[in-house]
Amino acid sequence: MSSSNMKTKQILQQLKMDNPDNVNTGRHVENVLQKIKREKMENLTPIHYFLRLLKDHDYYRYTRKELGTNSLGDVFFAHPTATDLMRLFGYVLVMDTTYKTNRFDLPLLEVVGVVPMGQNFHVAFAFIKNEKKDSFVWALQKLKTLFGTPAGPGVIVTDRDLVLMNAVQEVFPDSSHLLCRRHIAKDAEKKLVDLTKSKEYSKVFGHRWKKVVDSLTDDQFQTNLAQLEHTWKNLSALLTYLRMTWLEPHKERFVVAWTKYVLHFGAQTTNRVESAHSQLNRWLGTSTDSFHTMFPQIHELVELQLNQIKAEMERQRTVDLHATVFQLFRRLKGRVSHRAIQLMDEEWQSRYELGTCADDCGCMLRTSFGLPCTHEMVQLTTNCMAIDPLDVHVYWRILHMVGDVPQDETPRRSTADDLIDEAVAELRRQPERQKVMYAHMMHEMLHLETTELEEPQVRQNSSHITVKKRILLILLSLIGSTAQRSAETELDEERAVWLGAFRGESQPTGFCIADQIHEHFFRPRTWTTG
Numbered sequence: 001m002s003s004s005n006m007k008t009k010q011i012l013q014q015l016k017m018d019n020p021d022n023v024n025t026g027r028h029v030e031n032v033l034q035k036i037k038r039e040k041m042e043n044l045t046p047i048h049y050f051l052r053l054l055k056d057h058d059y060y061r062y063t064r065k066e067l068g069t070n071s072l073g074d075v076f077f078a079h080p081t082a083t084d085l086m087r088l089f090g091y092v093l094v095m096d097t098t099y100k101t102n103r104f105d106l107p108l109l110e111v112v113g114v115v116p117m118g119q120n121f122h123v124a125f126a127f128i129k130n131e132k133k134d135s136f137v138w139a140l141q142k143l144k145t146l147f148g149t150p151a152g153p154g155v156i157v158t159d160r161d162l163v164l165m166n167a168v169q170e171v172f173p174d175s176s177h178l179l180c181r182r183h184i185a186k187d188a189e190k191k192l193v194d195l196t197k198s199k200e201y202s203k204v205f206g207h208r209w210k211k212v213v214d215s216l217t218d219d220q221f222q223t224n225l226a227q228l229e230h231t232w233k234n235l236s237a238l239l240t241y242l243r244m245t246w247l248e249p250h251k252e253r254f255v256v257a258w259t260k261y262v263l264h265f266g267a268q269t270t271n272r273v274e275s276a277h278s279q280l281n282r283w284l285g286t287s288t289d290s291f292h293t294m295f296p297q298i299h300e301l302v303e304l305q306l307n308q309i310k311a312e313m314e315r316q317r318t319v320d321l322h323a324t325v326f327q328l329f330r331r332l333k334g335r336v337s338h339r340a341i342q343l344m345d346e347e348w349q350s351r352y353e354l355g356t357c358a359d360d361c362g363c364m365l366r367t368s369f370g371l372p373c374t375h376e377m378v379q380l381t382t383n384c385m386a387i388d389p390l391d392v393h394v395y396w397r398i399l400h401m402v403g404d405v406p407q408d409e410t411p412r413r414s415t416a417d418d419l420i421d422e423a424v425a426e427l428r429r430q431p432e433r434q435k436v437m438y439a440h441m442m443h444e445m446l447h448l449e450t451t452e453l454e455e456p457q458v459r460q461n462s463s464h465i466t467v468k469k470r471i472l473l474i475l476l477s478l479i480g481s482t483a484q485r486s487a488e489t490e491l492d493e494e495r496a497v498w499l500g501a502f503r504g505e506s507q508p509t510g511f512c513i514a515d516q517i518h519e520h521f522f523r524p525r526t527w528t529t530g
Contacts, residue, residue, distance in 0.1 A: 047455045051453070057079075058080050063453065070452045072454065074129055076126040079302045082305075091154040094112045094158075103289060152171075159183045160180075178253050181269050187246075188242060189202050212224045213255055332389060340396035343365065347377070371396070
């Protein structure tokens with residue numbers, strides 16, 4: 001049960017169900033669990049045990065120390081099978097940072113990939129010491145090494161984190177970088193609410209803003225933007241904010257008129273990585289764990305994702321969609337993902353609205369999704385032909401988790417043995433002192449669990465101090481300033497009353513008491529004698 005990451009309460013319930021006469025308590029279960037953990041760790045420190053787990057599960061792993069210390073500063077790790085999957089489906093990656101996942105208060109950068117069935121999978125995790133450019137660049141450089149090619153992903157989707165955006169541009173200059181449309185819409189709506197102090201106009205504004213973002217051409221964009229500016233001309237601050245924050249610097253990253261030429265396969269928001277955040281938080285269950293206690297749960301989550309993807313691939317190879325009974329799609333059965341067939345079918349059903357000639361079609365399904373668009377399908381049906389699987393981008397045709405990509409879409413990668421041979425040849429040409437230094441570095445890389453690496457320092461974040469602690473600090477600071485008052489005895493009694501009442505209250509009530517204490521002790525008082 002402990003290997004399944006069951007909580008103490010769940011284990012105790014299971015024991016009671018198996019044996020109603022069992023008299024064990026939660027404390028007994030906790031003691032046994034701690035004993036099992038100690039036996040597993042084999043006298044290793046928590047951080048060395050974490051590194052041992054990464055090694056035992058064959059994870060790609062990189063670490064970096066805090067400058068001038070032995071404390072762990074950053075750690076990057078990736079599941080081996082998830083890495084193979086990323087190399088097959090590395091066309092689009094979505095990344096974002098989440099918080100409150102560990103006792104060290106380190107931000108967690110999650111990188112999420114997307115398979116052609118529409119499912120997500122965790123590509124890599126990076127606990128970084130801060131959200132500065134140096135930390136992001138280090139993590140992204142390690143991610144880049146997993147690709148085995150200089151190019152990296154075709155598209156990267158993030159929110160408007162300027163530091164992360166700059167790091168992406170530095171490490172992956174050849175990748176198209178899109179911004180999350182949903183975050184932008186929410187930010188624009190929030191600005192409207194802040195200015196008007198009301199949510200009354202949010203729906204109308206959202207409709208206008210969506211028209212601007214969904215503009216198919218530059219001319220249409222200018223027309224829709226002019227309409228929005230005319231409608232909201234009385235809110236010049238809002239219009240200035242939209243232009244200066246989003247449209248002028250970033251419109252090419254989220255407005256359809258420009259993104260339609262990017263092969264993003266439908267990934268235009270960070271919803272996927274946020275969904276991954278939520279799933280991970282549910283699995284972890286707490287934000288006070290160390291890395292060695294978090295890793296087994298992270299590993300099980302990734303394993304579950306990979307098993308679900310494998311099962312779905314098998315299902316889509318053997319189960320046919322209804323649309324494939326039509327001649328246009330009949331050659332795609334078992335050879336193209338269901339999601340791709342559904343997208344083409346939806347496009348075909350809307351052919352009269354979209355236009356059946358190349359000029360009216362817009363070809364967005366071809367340029368953004370790598371699928372035959374309306375006018376292509378019309379030409380095929382006119383000639384009584386079906387869509388050839390080779391007319392569909394290879395991304396949608398990979399219904400397996402191992403093996404080479406069909407055709408010649410990816411260049412040959414250097415094997416690990418080739419890289420090692422090159423490195424050894426270079427090392428042999430170095431002076432003797434350099435050889436000793438590099439040999440020591442290689443030993444540390446191969447045996448991280450034997451180094452002097454320590455856990456990160458637990459950060460004392462003032463935002464984590466509870467309300468009760470805050471008010472106790474206020475009260476203690478008041479002791480010195482009020483001790484000289486003539487009514488000292490009376491104040492001591494009042495403090496005792498306040499503290500006694502305060503310690504028994506809940507958190508919301510604590511806020512109210514905090515206000516009362518502040519008013520009681522800091523407002524001008526009229527002191528009387530006798």
